[in-house]
Amino acid sequence: VHKEPSGDAFNSIKKLETEPDHLPRNPFINAGAIMTASLIKGKDPVDKFNRILEFMKKISEDDSLELATDIYLSEKATGDTNRGLAYYMKGQGVLSGDVEDILDVYFKQCSIYVTTESLAKIARFFANGGVLSNGERVIPKKYAQIVSGLIATCGMYDQSGEYLDNIGIPGKSGVGGGIISPVSSKKIGVAVFGPALDAEGNSVAGMGIMKDISKEMELDMF
Incomplete structure (x- = not known):
């Protein structure tokens, strides 16, 4: 998985077809998230998803996180575009494993119940270089820096550059309406929620x- 903005919609297949290596441009677009899901360790899809869920519980410091079964089943029933992305990568020889098993992990990881507070704690975790509020280090600092850098450059889909320019802090959105911002300079995490999305799939x-918070707290990194 590369580390560059795609310049296309989050579910676009265009770059997979036109780039000679047929690899996703970054892990935050759908193709990249599917590829990343395929790399999770585990003996089967259930084991792999549980690994993701337990990791999310740990870095959010919230043991109440759980699978939203109704959302997962809806994602699975309507995810034909994502199947197209996965089968295309499989056909090009860059995706390893059973496609439906990989998609099962992907659909489940897209369907975890979280709160705005738990999202803020995840952002804080990365802003603190991979360290929990109790001082426990979970991942190396370098990994946290890579994630934060990717959030800054690729986290808002095709609006990433505009978001960074207007708001001045890294932002990662989800189509559920959440946005997280790890602010490494202040070692804080900010999260907001608003379900109405714009054409790019970001919370309006x-x-x-986020723009008001960044201004009021003087978080703009530039």
Whole structure:
């Protein structure tokens, strides 16, 4: 998985077809997230998803995180575009494993119940270089820096550059309406939620609130 903005919609197949290596441009677009899901260790899809869920519980410091079964089943029933992305990568020889098993992990990881507070704690975890609030180091600092850098450059899909320019802090959105911002210079994490999305798949109100927060708290990294 590369580390470059795609310049296309989050579910686009265009770059997979036109780039000679047929690899996703970054792990935050759908193709990249599917590829990343295929690399998770585990003996079967259930084991792999549980690994993801337990890791999310740890870095959010929230043991209440759980699978939203209704959302997962809806994702699975309507995820034909994602199947197209996965089968295309499989056909090009860059995706290893059973496609439906990989997609099962992907659909489940897209369907975890979280709160805005738990999202903020995840952002704080990366802003603190991979260290929990109790001082426990979970991942090397370098890994946390890579994630934060990718959030800054690729986290808002095709609006990533505009978001960084207007708001001045890294932002990672999800189509559920959440946005997280790890602010490494202040070692804090910020998260907001607003379900109404724009054409790029980002929270409209969330971006407005993030802009106000960044201004009020003087978080703009530039």
